[in-house]
Amino acid sequence: MRTVAKRLLPGRAVSLIGTARRLSSLAWNDVQDNVIAKRFPQKPRAISFMANDICNSKCQMCLIWERKRDKELTPAELGGILAQPLFSHVADFGITGGEPTLRKDLPELFRTAIRSLPRLQSASTITNAIRERQVIDSVMESAEICRAAGVGFSVMVSLDGLGDVHDVVRGRRGNFKTAMTCIGAFTEAGIATSFGCTITKSNAADVDELMDFASERGLYGRFRVAEFIDRLYNAPQTEHIRSFDDRERYHLGLFFFRAEHAFEPHPTHRKTYRSIRGMLAEGKPRSTGCPYQSKNVVLTARGELLFCSPKSPIVGNLLEQPAEPVYFNNLPIRDEIREKHCDDCIHDYHVPETFQEKVSFYKEHRRRARKYDLARLTTEASRLPSGAPIVPTANASRDVLIVGWYGTETAGDKAILWSVIERLRRRASPPDRITVASFHPFVTERTKAEMEIPDVEVVETYTHAFERRCREIDEVVIGGGPLMHLDALDHMLHAFIEIRGRGGTARIDGCGLGPLVGEKYLAAVRELMRLSNHVSLRDDASAKWAGEGFSRSVESSCDPAVDYVDAVRAEVLAGAVTIPEVAPNDGFDVACFLREMTGEYAGSRSPSKFEELRRSVEQALVEVLDDLSAEKTVRLFPMHTFTIGNDDRVFARRLVRQVTEQAGADLRTIAASKLPTTPKELLAAMAASRRLSLCMRFHSVLFAECLGVPYLAIDYTQGGKIHAFLKERNRLDRLITLDELASGEAKSRILDAAFVSELRPGGLALGAETR
Ligand code: SF4
Incomplete structure (x- = not known):
């Protein structure tokens, strides 16, 4: 019967019938379990x-x-x-x-x-x-x-x-x-x-x-x-x-x-x-x-x-x-x-x-798809007047909501969140209530503990509770993170429409711009910029782009994470922070903060060309780590530990495995962190490393530079934010391009920094003796 139906009916009808059959069987199970079984035990x-x-x-x-x-x-x-x-x-x-x-x-x-x-x-x-x-x-x-x-x-x-x-x-x-x-x-x-x-x-x-x-x-x-x-x-x-x-x-x-x-x-x-x-x-x-x-x-x-x-x-x-x-x-x-x-x-x-779970999942999915349609929200936003300029420090909002990419935050995002909150608290009239919207509240709850901000509330993005908060607040801030081509721009736009519709304050604080491709996303970011009462972007390149591309006058400030490093520097440099999984007497020479190359940095490369680059970068890293760990102790630390956004620990384990499998585990002194590490502990690891921090994640570069420890930076952003940051800081001598890494050219520089030269903290490398 089923075979005959499959032959006679169009594919979509067969699939609809299949879904209906599965749902009715689930519904019957619910009835059996919740109604019949209670009266007539099975x-x-x-x-x-x-x-x-x-x-x-x-x-x-x-x-x-x-x-x-x-x-x-x-x-x-x-x-x-x-x-x-x-x-x-x-x-x-x-x-x-x-x-x-x-x-x-x-x-x-x-x-x-x-x-x-x-x-x-x-x-x-x-x-x-x-x-x-x-x-x-x-x-x-x-x-x-x-x-x-x-x-x-x-x-x-x-x-x-x-x-x-x-x-x-x-x-x-x-x-x-x-x-x-x-x-x-x-x-x-x-x-x-x-x-x-x-x-x-x-x-x-x-x-x-x-x-x-x-x-x-x-x-x-x-x-x-x-x-x-x-x-x-x-x-x-x-x-x-x-x-x-x-x-x-x-x-x-x-x-x-x-x-x-x-x-x-x-x-x-x-x-x-x-x-x-x-x-x-x-x-x-x-x-x-x-x-x-x-x-x-x-x-x-x-x-x-x-x-x-x-x-x-x-x-x-x-x-x-x-x-x-x-x-x-x-x-x-x-x-x-x-x-x-x-x-x-x-x-x-x-x-x-159960049938009930399936139905409520489907209903919520439909509700969110309608409410957070980015194109519809962009049109709705375009009907609102542009945000009049304000001086953020003079604002006296009582109830502030921070939106952004929270719930998937990296160590850098955590440092930014700390600084955004600190700035709100330093106002002459600080808010009574601060809430962070998070895609995954369990991640942001942990961030609260790590960053010692216990009185901040967390609300789950896209929920009714989030929408209620959007209606109650008098200020919304997109705090940190880049404004980039992801559909999650939708919840930011929703919050902006709510607040600007009531005449409240909307701000962008400490964000970068890009990667940003596609008219849908460009239009959404344009509206976010236009509705804002104040925009501060975290680098000159982003500010220039905002001015030229979005005709928006913005303040170019440094990355808010800098404030966090400044706040904890003395404690970290005094050695007062213990590093997890590292025994007190177990020093190490090189601390690495590496990340996997992911598709969003493919640029104009074809998928096969990008895969070629990704493999050669990984192989080059294995070779560098192999040479380093032959004589020095090397530890790999994660700047990000969540599957969404790529858990750095997965990449680090793979690199360590390749090094130890090639050379024999007992011949190499290299290890990767297994447990999540807080921003303060990451800074402590940089301070504790005897020779060098080898940085790749953007905020690991920023952390090392602001902490004033010897480091080299692998620019996976290929002339993007890492290059811009180092240029602003007059530290382009620390930059290693992907081409230099993949071709093996960078290896001698890294080994030289780890074995011979002194990379003067916060300054240029001293002359190298022969290795
Ligand atoms: S095994 Fe099942 S029935 Fe037993 S305590 Fe756990 S959840 Fe309850």
Whole structure:
């Protein structure tokens, strides 16, 4: 029928019918779960069977390994339990442990499940892969039994990090190697294989590296945060479980954002990652459902029934009692678990998006698309009168909203935000209330902590709360960041229209201009300029462009981040700021602040020419770092740690990996930061580096120059803002062009600065002796 419809109907109609079918199935699920199941409780749809209560790992997050083997259901006993009517609707059967492969009869357990569960569709198991031969044989045989019965089969191998990181979490030396052997064997045999990474305090900083490794090798896996689980006897493991400090929580928030947007393909699991991020980085309650709240049950090796592993008591033993009364009579316990524990449970159980969630997402998406249409907003703005000039310091606004690219801020943006706020506070009549609009509030909340501005409020851009703030304020400031060709100009224009429509103040403070291509964006920026009561741009080139291109008289001031460096310079130079991941006596010679070349800097190059340039720049950096780290200690620090805008740590790890793989890890003294670093810590790293700061991110150049430390600057902006800044500062001698870098010409200059010459702080290089 479906094939006939596909042949007869146009493609769009088929796709609409498909969407309608999927939506109606979701709607029916919602009705079943929220209406029918509440009145007529459903039988379980999935069983997690803990086949044993012993393990040969010594994991940080589990104490099952301390237990001795006791009762383990035989296949016949298991069959007797599963054949009861309560389980007649079970479609999914998973075998966990302990370590299930320690049971020699594991394949037999799957055979039993297939025989006893009439609606079984899929089966799975998870293994620590320690006894690799036994694990491979047992899993292969289980997979074959399921295949022959037409039941889907998958295996998950525990993998908590690379090399020693994994072995430390698992308490078993050599386990990383055996895990990889098992993953390879299962994959080669065509078994659906994934890895499962459990995050504790000890591997939290290393999870990104595991994700890089998996992405490069096409491995699929899931990341979960270790949770207190009654069935794992892990209540005493407080040192390892959910014991993250603020920096680690933020780092994991960034990591789960990356997992959601750049790793996980399934919407259901992306939703779980969103929920984990909310819990870790924003202190929110669990926002995704859990199948154990309604459809899944746990069966232990002793035949005990539980509603879930983390928090359920044993509700009965199915070797001794019939299953249906045990299950149905105890459902109030499940309601109690939901009431008391689910909000704070971070365990990674997943449920698909509901119909309700889909509809509200769609409605909000439509609302935003209409409200923030850039072309419409630009036309609306053009009907308003131009902003009359004001003197910002004399303004007496009570309630100020700062808009811009916040929520994706780099270290430089954070410094700018600090300065914009400081200027508002230094007014004769400072505002009572300052709010920052942010695309990702959890990022900006962290910025508040890093920049010590706790009394500033954060509101999420594009929300009703943001729109309400736009109606309440008496001044809006585009604070920092370039005015460039991105659709997010729309929220700035919305705020400007709101405020200028009421006669309030609109300002642009400390921004740059460009890259700015495309009439739509040029028109939007033109309106922002025209509506402003005051425009201050952060470099002469931007000010000149504004004058010529937009006929707008602007003030050319220095980058606001300069004020921040001035404010913290004494503290930083006094060595009063500790640098994360660097032990107090662990000095380093060269601090690097490198970024990946991204498409917006392609200029007029074709994609293939730009890719050629990108590769040659990367190769040149690897060669420079290789030579540097042969004799000097080199540390790479991130100016940006968020996936959006390119996390510098991903690039740094790749460079370090290439250097150490080429030369042997133990022959090189080079390391990249794993955790996010604050602007003050980045400045401290520049001050602490004994020879040189090798800068690439624009604000790393500005930081080094304003701090007065020896540095060289790689101009990835190709004559843009880095060149303009160094020219203004009369420091063009510090500039390295991409061509110089890619051709290898720059290498000797960099090595010379690191090995021989003294780059006089804040001044020109002294004459070099021979190397
Ligand atoms: S406590 Fe709640 S969320 Fe956690 S596993 Fe149990 S039912 Fe699921």
